Amino acid sequence: GGPASLSRFRGALVAAVLGDCVGGEFEGAEEVPMESVLQHLSSLYDETKGNGILEYSDDTAMARCVVQSLLTRAGFDEQDMGRRFAKEYSASPGRGYGSGVIQVLKKLSSPQLSDVYQPARDQFNGRGSFGNGGAMRAAPFALAFPDPVDVKRFAHLGAMLTHSCSLGYNGAVLQALAVHLSLQGALDLPQQFISRLITEMEEVEGNEATRNDARILKEAEKPFCERLHRVRDLMDRSKVSIEEVISELGNGIAALHSVPTAIFCVLHCLQPRECLPENYGGVERTIAYSLALGGDTDTIACMAGAIAGAHYGIEAIPQSWIKCCEGAEDADMNAERLHMLYHQSSQGG
Ligand code: F2R
Ligand code: MG
Ligand code: MG
Incomplete structure (x- = not known):
């Protein structure tokens, strides 16, 4: 499809759910042989196994709250979104949430709460979660707002x-920007795609809050920009091992160790790779490769899935995968609603 086509919206939201559902199998594993990944994925081609056998985790549970809030409020409403996170957590606490964020979700359900952002500020002795x-x-956020200024602003506030x-919320801004650019077709020119992300993040990270956090955590002055430069260096190499990707970019639970990694997975899988089956399309390649990195596999595959899905569109996703993953059909329907909201906004409606 062309820029911001319905196919790209559906691809983005559905592939994010698939990445989460299939990635759950390996979350936290130190080493994941590609044979194990391919064996796991082979069961998804079996049409008889449908009906959402693979459950989604916190990644999709929270993304569904974001989607419902943006659609219901026709824009960003922090009170509504916070309430939805709290309600979802209390209804299904066993979706594999991070151990720190649970405190925030419990506080967000309090009717006495006057500042919806306060529980997050109290995390980790006032340093906040990264x-x-x-x-x-x-x-x-990239599927609701056509203007990149809004994408950045609301991805930041939503995080x-x-x-x-x-180092937590700037990761969300980077991920939303990557989906935004991919929706426009920017991955047709991968070098320009990464350069545009670096230029955007130079501005996003050019402030006192980022400098302070980076200094305390002993990271580069602009941590995400520095990682994106590493992504560009790895992209330029003809051969890169999984071990090098992990040591250069990470595969962990921190946004800094996973968002640039997800972006690399998408870029690396734009063309067929020796280690992956020839009959795999781009979305299958990206998700399989993300899983083979081990570590935070559900989340890296979810984020890479969203960016890749926005590039290849819904046609690149096997129907049998959708049938096997809980919430994928809902995501497909919600993508259509977000597509309408996005195009209403772009017409100034
Ligand atoms: N939590 C998991 N996976 C591990 C256990 C799941 C298991 N399979 C199960 O069945 O229960 N996955 C999910 O968590 C990640 C997203 O986490 P989120 O929402 O960022 O949570 P939190 O608690 O804010 O941060 C995660 C951990 O990072 C460390 N951390 C963060 N900020 C810190 C700081 N300022 N100082 C020190 N440490 C900090 C802490 O260890 C936090 O617990 C996704 O992977 C999702 O899939
Ligand atoms: Mg998860
Ligand atoms: Mg995870």
Whole structure:
């Protein structure tokens, strides 16, 4: 499809759910042989196994809240979104949430809460969370707002409901920007895609809050920009091992160790790779490769899935995968609603 086509919206939201559902199998594993990944994925081609056998985790549970809130309020409403996170957690607490964010979700359910951002600010002795929980649910912001200024602003505020450290919320901004650019077709020119992300993040990270957090955590002055430069260096190499990707970019639960990694997975899988079956399309390649990195596989595959799905569109996703993953059909329907909201906004409606 062309820029911001319905196919790209459906691809983005559905592939994010698939990445989460299929990635759950390996979350936390140190080493994941590609044979194990391919064996796991082979069961998804079996049409008889349908009906959502693979359950989604916190990544999708929270992204669904973001989607419902953006659709119901026809824009960003922090009170509504915070309430939805709290309600979802209390209805299904066993979706594999991060151990810190649970405190925030419990506080967000209090009717006495006057500042919806306060529970997140109290995390980790006032330093805030740098986990990837803001980034894993950031894709819908790119599907609701056509203007990149809004995408950045609301991805930031949406993440701040649980993640007040700049190394957490800036990861969400980066993920939303990557989906935004991919929706426009920017992955047709991968070098320009990464350069545009670096230029955007130079501005996003050019402030005191980022400098302070980076200094305290002993990271580069602009941590995400520095990682994106590493992504560009790895992209330029003809051969890169899984071990090098992990040591250069990470595969962990911190946004800094997972969002640039997810972006790399998408870029690396734009063309067929020797280690992956020839009959795999781009979305299958990206998700399989993300899983083979081990570590935070559900979240890296979810974020990479959203970016890749926005590039290849819904046609690149096997129907049998959709049938096997809980919430994938809902995501497909919600993508259509977000597509309408997006195009209403772009017409100034
Ligand atoms: N939590 C998990 N996976 C592990 C256990 C799941 C298991 N399979 C199960 O069945 O229960 N996955 C999910 O969590 C990640 C998103 O986490 P989020 O929302 O960012 O949570 P949190 O608690 O804010 O941060 C995660 C951890 O990062 C460390 N951390 C964050 N900020 C810190 C700081 N300022 N100082 C020190 N440590 C900090 C802490 O260890 C947090 O617990 C996704 O992977 C999702 O899939
Ligand atoms: Mg998860
Ligand atoms: Mg995870």
